[in-house]
Amino acid sequence: xxxxxxxxxxxxxxxxxxxxxxxxxxxxxxxxxxxxxxxxxxxxxxxxxxxxxxxxxxxxxxxxxxxxxxxxxxxxxxxxxxxxxxxxxxxxxxxxxxxxxxxxxxxxxxxxxxxxxxxxxxxxxxxxxxxxxxxxxxxxxxxxxxxxxxxxxxxxxxxxxxxxxxxxxxxxxxxxxxxxxx
Numbered sequence: 001x002x003x004x005x006x007x008x009x010x011x012x013x014x015x016x017x018x019x020x021x022x023x024x025x026x027x028x029x030x031x032x033x034x035x036x037x038x039x040x041x042x043x044x045x046x047x048x049x050x051x052x053x054x055x056x057x058x059x060x061x062x063x064x065x066x067x068x069x070x071x072x073x074x075x076x077x078x079x080x081x082x083x084x085x086x087x088x089x090x091x092x093x094x095x096x097x098x099x100x101x102x103x104x105x106x107x108x109x110x111x112x113x114x115x116x117x118x119x120x121x122x123x124x125x126x127x128x129x130x131x132x133x134x135x136x137x138x139x140x141x142x143x144x145x146x147x148x149x150x151x152x153x154x155x156x157x158x159x160x161x162x163x164x165x166x167x168x169x170x171x172x173x174x175x176x177x178x179x180x181x182x
Contacts, residue, residue, distance in 0.1 A: 022047035027060040031072045038075035049076055050085035059085065061093045070104040083112045090121040098131040098139055106139055116148040126152040132163040135171050137178035150179065 064072035094114040097106040128148040
């Protein structure tokens with residue numbers, strides 16, 4: 001009898017999880033809509049707003065960031081998406097905004113308390129290093145204003161300053177200024 005109860009409970013939990021898994025196709029369509037439509041979709045379908053959609057590597061937030069839909073980013077935050085969700089390999093939504101050079105999304109994420117001192121698990125690349133590689137000096141300056149560490153080192157013992165050398169020569173002076181002239 002006890003085994004049946006446990007099996008029944010497990011089935012309920014599996015069904016609840018399945019109902020909370022909204023599809024990649026649905027999200028891509030919904031994210032084109034209004035803020036209100038996004039929030040309503042998430043609430044009506046009980047979506048896990050932080051779930052990985054395409055084999056776990058992207059979430060609805062990542063799709064919104066990459067499609068440059070600041071209104072969709074705001075709507076997902078309003079609906080309860082975790083601003084610091086680990087989407088893949090330690091990358092948070094702000095990491096994806098930095099890589100996409102999406103300043104409006106980055107601003108929204110920072111306003112909602114995004115952690116500026118995260119790094120990937122594999123290479124230990126910090127968010128600041130990724131922002132440097134993206135060639136976005138204003139974003140680098142904003143991350144530093146929000147407390148990003150210049151002292152972090154990746155698994156190859158390189159810092160954000162070292163990453164400047166990987167940029168085209170024409171971009172290096174502006175990036176060095178953003179890093180505080182270091």
